[in-house]
Amino acid sequence: MTEKHGVQTRIIEEKDAGMRLDRWFQNHFPNLKFGHLQRLCRSGQIRVDGGRVKGATRLEAGQELRIPPLDFEAASPVEKNIKTKDYRLTEEDRSLLRGFLLYEDENLMAVNKPAGLAVQGGSRQKRHLDGILTAAAKESGGQRPHLVHRLDLETSGVFLLAKNAAVARNLGAAFRGxxxxxxxxxxxxxxxxxxxxxxxxxxxxxxxxxxxxxxxxxxxxxxxxxxxxxxxxxxxxxxxxxxxxxxxxxxxxxxxxxxxxxxxxxxxxxxxxxxxxxxxxxxxxxxxxxxxxxxxxxxxxxxxxxxxxxxxxxxxxxxxxxxxxxxxxxxxxxxxxxxxxx
Incomplete structure (x- = not known):
């Protein structure tokens, strides 16, 4: 996810492929009223890969979803917790960053996700990979990596992240295919x-x-x-x-x-x-x-x-x-x- 002046860009994950747009918002912003979502679609403020969409639009892995500024006070605790711009690195995070990189080039990076670390935040997950990598990129002045797939909380192992939106789309399509x-x-x-x-x-x-x-x-x-x-x-x-x-x-x-x-x-x-x-x-x-x-x-x-x-x-x-x-x-x-x- 990236943010600019309140606008968010999410890369659709493989697990959400085939899901209706309105169902995706229901899962991620459960307190966002259906009528308001429809108005945002009709006005073109919500877009997928730059194009206008309807609530019934089916999403595909790797697509870019543009989300306009929303009323986060009305959003659910889940959505508040997965916002990462204010995440602060702990000593535990810094120790993890020093040892879990498996591979990196100009297009992507691969890390060894430990068991017990969530990929994204949630109502019960204050510490998560997305927040750690976002905070690390912010400190170094680098580009925040894009999530393109997932691993369960309890599962460890290889996890890929794209370094830009174009690679994220390619990886998403490759996972889907x-x-x-x-x-x-x-x-x-x-x-x-x-x-x-x-x-x-x-x-x-x-x-x-x-x-x-x-x-x-x-x-x-x-x-x-x-x-x-x-x-x-x-x-x-x-x-x-x-x-x-x-x-x-x-x-x-x-x-x-x-x-x-x-x-x-x-x-x-x-x-x-x-x-x-x-x-x-x-x-x-x-x-x-x-x-x-x-x-x-x-x-x-x-x-x-x-x-x-x-x-x-x-x-x-x-x-x-x-x-x-x-x-x-x-x-x-x-x-x-x-x-x-x-």
Missing amino acids: REIHKFYWALCLGVPELREGEITAPLAKKAVRGGETMVVDPEEGKSARTLYRVVDTLGRRASWTVFMPLTGRTHQIRVHAALAGCPLIGDDKYADAEQREAFSDVMQQDAPPLFLHARRIVVPAGVAGRKALDISAPLPEHMRAAWKKFGFAERAGDEAAEEFPQ
Whole structure:
């Protein structure tokens, strides 16, 4: 997001592709009245890629959404918290900035997002990657990077950011077209019946007490496809699995793994009570953290510069310690990823 004299420019994320404009505003500015939104559209103050739009316009990943000055006093606490212009770096932030850069060139940067750090702010997220990078750019006099995809709060690993709007559009289109390949490492409870395959199950958001969850919904859900390959196992107790999502739904890997009967270790959201107890037995610790890491991302040549990019992120400490304890060889995971269709 960028701001100029109260005008904001947002890059539409992959997770919002296909969403109606009015629904997008409902999600991000829930206190903005529908009639006012319609007037802003009719007057041309809200624009997508420079063109006029209606509330029913469907958004695409990578598009630029122009938002005119709004009454933030009437906006929700969520929207106030994700404004980043007043974010101030802490010592913890500065320490993170010194060590998490994986790759950088004139077009983009890749960082190793730690688990527990939100990508954007929210009603319960005061500290977030967007705010940290915005504040860092402001201090250095540099350009604020653009968010082009997402990682869940509990997920660590490779995260890409574009350095300008044109690259953001290209990356958004590449994510939407499945040109960019992402590989995730996870430790799952149990071992799937088939050691490799594809999980296909449409997913939809469902409101629950305290927030939202994702559910399999054949009628209203969006298409969701995930390739997987088991790399190694702990007998029948657990399996190290590489996942390659072919679509980008919220919590997709977590829901699909649970659907296959092998929820991710530490995933209290999608595992049942018996499975949560088993997590502790496998890891020999109470309430283990989530074992899901965005290990690698591959960007083809021409998307963000002339050369192709293949960027990997080292495992977080809790996964690195577990891999050592269980005797897992990291090289085997990278080799397994090469077996997926490209």
